Amino acid sequence: MKIGWIDYLNTMPFDFELTGVKPDINYTLIRGVPSQINSLFSQKKVDIGFISSAHYMENFNQYLIFPELSISSYNKVKSVIILSDSPLKEIDTIYLTGESKTSRYLTKVIFEKFFGKVPDYRELNGNLEEKKAVLLIGDSAIKYADAKKYRYDLSQIWAEKTGLPFVFALWCVHRNYYERHISETVKLWKALKDSKEIFFKEIDRFLTDSRKIEYLKNLDYCLTQEHIESLKLFGSYLKELGILKEEPQFHFVEVKDELGQI
Numbered sequence: 001m002k003i004g005w006i007d008y009l010n011t012m013p014f015d016f017e018l019t020g021v022k023p024d025i026n027y028t029l030i031r032g033v034p035s036q037i038n039s040l041f042s043q044k045k046v047d048i049g050f051i052s053s054a055h056y057m058e059n060f061n062q063y064l065i066f067p068e069l070s071i072s073s074y075n076k077v078k079s080v081i082i083l084s085d086s087p088l089k090e091i092d093t094i095y096l097t098g099e100s101k102t103s104r105y106l107t108k109v110i111f112e113k114f115f116g117k118v119p120d121y122r123e124l125n126g127n128l129e130e131k132k133a134v135l136l137i138g139d140s141a142i143k144y145a146d147a148k149k150y151r152y153d154l155s156q157i158w159a160e161k162t163g164l165p166f167v168f169a170l171w172c173v174h175r176n177y178y179e180r181h182i183s184e185t186v187k188l189w190k191a192l193k194d195s196k197e198i199f200f201k202e203i204d205r206f207l208t209d210s211r212k213i214e215y216l217k218n219l220d221y222c223l224t225q226e227h228i229e230s231l232k233l234f235g236s237y238l239k240e241l242g243i244l245k246e247e248p249q250f251h252f253v254e255v256k257d258e259l260g261q262i
């Protein structure tokens, strides 16, 4: 089994090698930033991947979601931010990180649906200092959080406008891989879920940096009905903006029968 792993601090709770959970499967981890994992996943170079929620939405007929797991946030996420020299409403040009898919689309929803303006979107390459406004995610967002006068947290804006959590990433499997490897897939799902529980129960064993602990504790790793509502709303905005061809449906891996005890 080839597993696509997002190489950010925020995937640490799922790290079953760290927490000592043994999934009893043969696997290799392929690490990268979200955009790399998304494309390895759609090329079937990985069988199971932690991918951008928007990438699931673009390919929902081919993928299945692992239940109960995500990276989400109920208010501030802290690592999906717009850094700017001017207030948000005055931004005309914004440079978007190439590491993301969901947050790039969320930026468009925020500007175009919530604030009714279409800035010039450009690709972020090189130096932040020369750019008046940038979208950063993941570890570089944490690193450069204070780099500019204004900082806007995209998940906080979403929460203020919708009252919902925002779902950034989902664990997904290719439907046809799942059909041929049901038991291994469910074993991985269980290992990720157990790892997350052990990690937060015993967080001091795995991390000493209090800022990192605080960052991870503030994130939300669940996938409830409310999260699905939020994904649906995001999907309908993306459809309205012409980013998605159709409104996505949400299909899940069936985990109940496989491990009997769940």
Ligand SMILES: C=C(O[C@@H]1C=C(C(=O)O)C=C[C@H]1O)C(=O)O
Pocket: 006, 008, 010, 034, 051, 052, 053, 071, 077, 079, 080, 099, 100, 101, 102, 103, 104, 137, 138, 139, 141, 168, 169
């Ligand atoms: C919360 C985050 O969510 C990330 C954002 C993603 C995206 O924008 O496509 C994908 C995966 C997540 O790791 C983050 O990494 O800061």
